[in-house]
Each structure stands twice: as C-alpha cells, then as structure tokens.
Amino acid sequence: MDWTGSFRKAWVVTALTLRYLLTTRRAIATVLLALVPLILTLSLAAARVATFDVMLFQQLMIPLFLQVVLIFVTLVNATALIREEIDDNTLPFLLTRPISKPALVAYKYIGYLVAVLVVLIPPIVVAYGVTEAYGGLAFTTDLDVLGGFLATTILGSATYGALFLFISVLVRRPLAVGLLIGFVWESVVDSIPGDVPKVSVIHYLKTILKDVIAIAINPLGQYRTDVSAGVAAGVLVTVSIALVILAAFVFQQMEFRQKAG
C-alpha cells in the first residue's frame, strides 16, 4: 500500500471539498445561519436582559442551534458533496483518476466535517463567552456547558452529515428528504412514547447534554433517556461510520449516466 500517495490524494480531495464548501455562495448562507446563536446572545447582552445567563443560553441554544442551525448547515453541505458534482458534471474529473470511489466518499466526508466545524464551532464558543462575560463570570466557569455543546456539535455534524451523505447517493432530491428527516422527524420524535426516540440523532445529542452538564444549570435535567453520554456518543460514532460505509458502498455500485450520447 502506497501510504504517501493515499495521503496525498486524501489531502487533495479534502482540500478541494473544503474550498468548495467554504468559498462558494452556499457558504454565505450557512455562515450567516451559524452566526445566529452569536447574534442572539449579543442582542440579549446589548438589551441588558436581566435573566440572561448560562441557563437561558442553553434554553435558547437547544431548540435554535441543535434543532435548526446544526441540521440546516449539515444538510446543505453534506448533500452537496456528491450530488452537486453529479449535477454539475464535474464528477468525471475525479472518477477518471486512480482513486477508488469509496475513498473519494471518505475523503469528501472528512472535508465536509472540517468545513462544518469551522463554520459552527467559533460562533458557539464566542456566544458562550459572551454569556459568561455578561454575567461577570470567568470563561471557565461553566466549561461543562461549553463541552456539552462542543461535543454535540461535533457528533451531530458527524452523524447528520453521514446520514445526509447517504441519502444524497440514494435519491436524486436529497434536500427534500433531508428536510423531512431533519425538521419533521427529528422534531416530533421526542413526543413519541417508548423506544422510538432512539431512532433519531437528536435523542442521543440531548442525552449527551443531559449527562455532561451539571444538574443545577441543566434545562434537560428531566429529559427521558436510559443511556449514558458515553453510550450515546458511541451510538452516534458507530452510526456515522456505518452510514459513511453504506454511502461508499452505494456510490461504488453507482453508474453515472449524465448525458446519453
């Protein structure tokens, strides 16, 4: 195995993907959306809202960041990875190079993950910092909150990305299917009784937040779950890997007709 050559190819595809996701017009929309939590906290601070503290920060960020921003940003970027190359007819340039289709999927996924984390993490860290500063607290006072949101951002980006990538190689209109899953299923699944919520990503993200944040400042203290943060993280990592492998397998078998001549 030529590890140097493989690493070179991985870097090229990852860099190409990063550049594609971060420098095209899509990036403007996703960056603006990713900035919403920061804009909101800055607004609360500017308005001198008396109840603005780390509890309110979480109460706003769970529905706004985890259930809207995270899903939208991952959906828009992950579905673009393969499907837009197919639609733009640029895929033949990659597929006629000595790089296997599964490797291409894996490298693109890595590029995606780096791109969305670059977009999502700074605003949430700064928003947390603004919240603590507003309360006159040190940045390190509620690191469990920051740690919980960073962990859910990373794991959520990985899992939603893998899911939307898989959908994008399965169907021609992945955005529509992704919107249904991301904004309908993930929103209502918590209200369904029994073990059904376990068939969602948001359930495990909320489980992690419930488990890692101190109970005194945790709005998810009463969240119904029977797994630990470690198990939840394990499930999300396993599902992400499985979905990327499945996407790679489907992509390996895919034919690219484009234009029948």
Add this chain to the structure above:
Amino acid sequence: MNGVVEAAAVSKWYGEVLGLNAFTASFGKGITGLVGPNGAGKSTLFKLLIGQLHSDQGKITLLGEDPWNNVPLKRRLGYCPEQNQLYGWLTGQQFVETLLRLDGMPAASARTEATAALKVVGLSSAAHRPTRGYSRGMRQRAKLAQALAHHPEILILDEPLSGADPAGRVHILRTISDFAKDGGHVLMSTHVLYEIERVTNNIVLIHNGKAIAAGNIHAIRALIDTHPHAVRIETSKPRQLAQALARMEHVVSFEFPVADTLLVRTRKPDAFYKELPQIVSDTKLDVRGLESPDDSLDAVFRYLVG
C-alpha cells in the same frame, strides 16, 4: 482480443431506452474517430470505457482490461468529457495541478507537469485565471490539458472540438496528432465528420447504438460505392447538360435544386469523373464549377445511416 479497445456485443439500456445495441468493434493503435449523430451512443460507449457505466450485456475492454471500477487502469487513460463545466473557482493551473495530484503526484511535479500541459494546449497566458471566466474553447483546452498531463497511454476525448474557436481547434488537433505521433492512442468522438478527417482516416461510424462501419476511410468509401454518388455542377444550361449526361448508363437521376445548378447522382463516380470532361468538351457547354458532397466524410456518414 488485441485491440486498444475491444467491444463484443455490448448492450446498455437506460430503462426502456437502448444506449448501445450489441455494439461490436475493435479499435486499433493511433487515432480512431468515433463518428455519429447526437444520441448515437458515443458518450455511452465512452462512459463504459472509463468505467462510469457497466454493460448490461457483452464484454468491453480498454487496454486489455475491464474498465468497471478498475482503479489502476485510470493511470493509463486520460479522459476529456463532453460537458464544459470545470471547477470554476480554480484557475486553469490549479485545475490541472489538483487532478494531477489525485494521481499521487508530488506537488512540485504536479505544478511542473500542469504548466507544461497548459503550454501544449496553448493556454499558458490564461493559466492563472479562474476557469469560470474561460470561453468554451478555452475550457476544451483545459479539459484536454488535464487529460494528457499525466502522460496516459490512451486519450478518450468526447467531442473535443465542440465549441472551440479556430485557434483552439488548431491547438487541439495539433495536440492530438502530436500525442499519437509519440505513440499514444486516441479515441475521439464527433458528430461533425470533417473534423475527424484532419487527424485520422481510421473511423468507426456509430448509429442507434450500433457500429455500422469501421476501418480506414477509404475502405468505408468502398462500401458506399454501391450507393448513388452526388455531384453538383454549376452551369448556365443545366437542362442541356443533363441531356448530354443522360447517355451515361451509371447516372441514376438529375435534380435542379437552384438556378444554374445541376445535381447528378451516379453509381460509378470514378467513371463519371473520367467521362465528364469529354462530354463537356463535345457539347461545348459552360461548366463553371464542380463539387461533390461525397468528397467529405459527411456524405459517407449520410449514405451509411440512410
């Protein structure tokens, strides 16, 4: 199977639509032109050869190997797709360089090879401009540069001259010829026949997913000698000339498409061209011009596909 490309009864369906219909052909060394109208099956054949499609029936090989999901084979081929979309945010230099690095080439070598390839196709002056600003002809040359920059054994070029400006065509055709002279194989498609004539006599005619004729252009011409051959004659007295030519047994028909023009169809073009000067001399009719649509490959193609 010893050809550069071997296709044995290859069929490919797109649902109900037949892309290739028991396509059988063997393409040898050098430049081979794949000629057919839009929808004939050229792009389908190329996508089978580069491994983007796999056949539903039959067997196809490129350089002796099955191309479907064959990663090592891709080092040996260069492909120029018909579509003109590039990564618009990359410059021409970055575009070629990036694709070269996917071959596992170190950055410094990729830079050198990309610069050289862009020079070969005449794109050096625009190498550092984003490709989104390129004209269609420049995009064709950029695609050709990425196809040949890694020194492949075979170039597969899908309509490489489509949309290219006159200067671009010269560069592209010269590049293709030079590549073949250096021992490379080229398979190029077009639906404009005269383009192929400039670089090769070796053609395959494809229509409705089938290879309807293959070989040297002269051999293919022999195939059509049984078909009426058209000659357009410019004369001030077309009807009198028609009367004079009517004594030729091999003349099939006369038409008067426009004023001062006679269109003759003959089954024996060689005999016709041999006898015509004498008839014109004998009758003292004024013949100002003579042209045969059959002198171009276009006529060959039209005859063979009906």
